[in-house]
Amino acid sequence: MAQSQRGNQTKVKKKKPAKPKASTRKKADNKKPSEEMRPLLLRIAADIAGSDGWEAASHTAIAADARVSVKDVEFFFEDTWDIVFELLDVIEEKTQDTVGDYLTDNWRDNLLEILMTRFDLAQEYRPALKALPRFAARHPLQGKRFAYRLYETMKRMLCLCRLEEARITPVAISAFSLFYLSLVEKWAKDDTADLSPTMAAVDKRLGWFEQALGYIDHAAPACRAAEKAKGKVKKAKKKIKEAI
Numbered sequence: 001m002a003q004s005q006r007g008n009q010t011k012v013k014k015k016k017p018a019k020p021k022a023s024t025r026k027k028a029d030n031k032k033p034s035e036e037m038r039p040l041l042l043r044i045a046a047d048i049a050g051s052d053g054w055e056a057a058s059h060t061a062i063a064a065d066a067r068v069s070v071k072d073v074e075f076f077f078e079d080t081w082d083i084v085f086e087l088l089d090v091i092e093e094k095t096q097d098t099v100g101d102y103l104t105d106n107w108r109d110n111l112l113e114i115l116m117t118r119f120d121l122a123q124e125y126r127p128a129l130k131a132l133p134r135f136a137a138r139h140p141l142q143g144k145r146f147a148y149r150l151y152e153t154m155k156r157m158l159c160l161c162r163l164e165e166a167r168i169t170p171v172a173i174s175a176f177s178l179f180y181l182s183l184v185e186k187w188a189k190d191d192t193a194d195l196s197p198t199m200a201a202v203d204k205r206l207g208w209f210e211q212a213l214g215y216i217d218h219a220a221p222a223c224r225a226a227e228k229a230k231g232k233v234k235k236a237k238k239k240i241k242e243a244i
Contacts, residue, residue: 033072041066041073042090045083050127054080054135081142084132085149087125092153094121096160103162108206110161115180115202119187119195130188150177167213175212179205 048057059073186201
């Protein structure tokens, strides 16, 4: 090594590592997580909820178990209810894919197949789904959001079973929603391997729903006539006001 005039060794300056450009850092920060991460996070959230309740399935807890950042979890799910709805959507999508080849022209048989397939698939997430009513009871402000999602799900189920479109009315959907909720309660208490008590309850309630549809169909013409008469009265009142 070269020496200076005083006989000391010359100091060699160490090069500092180059700082990443601001644009590079920004791109790294804005990198979106892979879509493949979604089912993993959903599975972890369901496991936490099934073990410790949905309150415990926070973004922080999910991120810790998945060994990802909280921002990654927030990218896919805004809040815990987003996770709940995602889980229900997954079960619905799997149900549609499963029953597609087994549907006939008989809407009642189709609906039984759809409901039992849905309950069979729900078994995978049983603890998490059983913890859902308690969580919902503690968050009444989410009731409207949950009711809307339930209504839309029931409507799609009635369409999938090939019930005549004219019979899928708001009243029919609401009636079916009540029957479905009672079935969920029955399923939650059914610990048998083949879910035979649940199947018996499904068959029984489908009979009730079929009767309810008969009453609704019979009352529909009278309701339409009443609405029509109501409309005529409004028009008449309007004309009287304009004349005055």
